[in-house]
Amino acid sequence: MRLSIFLICFGLLSSIEIVAQTTSTNDSIHSLGLDYFHGRNGKFMNRDKGVALVLEAAELGNTKALCNAGILYTEGIYVQKNDSLASSYFVKAATLGDPDAMDKCGLRFAEGIGVKQNNIVAYNYFLDAANLGHSNGAFNLAVCYQNGEGTEQNFDEALK
Numbered sequence: 001m002r003l004s005i006f007l008i009c010f011g012l013l014s015s016i017e018i019v020a021q022t023t024s025t026n027d028s029i030h031s032l033g034l035d036y037f038h039g040r041n042g043k044f045m046n047r048d049k050g051v052a053l054v055l056e057a058a059e060l061g062n063t064k065a066l067c068n069a070g071i072l073y074t075e076g077i078y079v080q081k082n083d084s085l086a087s088s089y090f091v092k093a094a095t096l097g098d099p100d101a102m103d104k105c106g107l108r109f110a111e112g113i114g115v116k117q118n119n120i121v122a123y124n125y126f127l128d129a130a131n132l133g134h135s136n137g138a139f140n141l142a143v144c145y146q147n148g149e150g151t152e153q154n155f156d157e158a159l160k
Contacts, residue, residue: 030057030065066093083114102129123150
């Protein structure tokens with residue numbers, strides 16, 4: 001701990017790094033990963049280190065890190081593109097209650113990206129996201145009602 005205090009005094013170690021090192025909370029690891037990835041809050045941009053920290057936080061169950069991991073694998077950003085793995089990260093985050101992940105799961109099930117296409121599952125993810133106030137989820141739910149995808153066609157529900 002004395003070394004950490006010394007390093008903070010000389011600007012060689014930030015307080016968030018101390019929190020990440022001493023408590024190993026997934027929130028601080030995720031935040032630190034984003035700082036390195038984007039080169040902010042006094043961190044020099046280091047995308048490899050940022051990705052590694054985001055993936056570490058995802059493995060610890062941080063919902064935002066799980067979503068970000070899904071995006072990394074969807075786009076192939078500093079990792080090998082892998083739609084199946086991306087979907088698994090989104091499903092884990094959705095299971096933990098993240099509305100962004102619910103919407104992304106709905107889209108993936110609607111299109112069959114990294115998962116077997118299933119409009120009923122997609123509809124349920126959109127419904128869950130919309131019930132949590134997620135605007136994209138609500139829009140996608142309305143499309144389901146309009147087109148009768150995963151549910152019966154219902155124009156009244158589509159307009160809500």
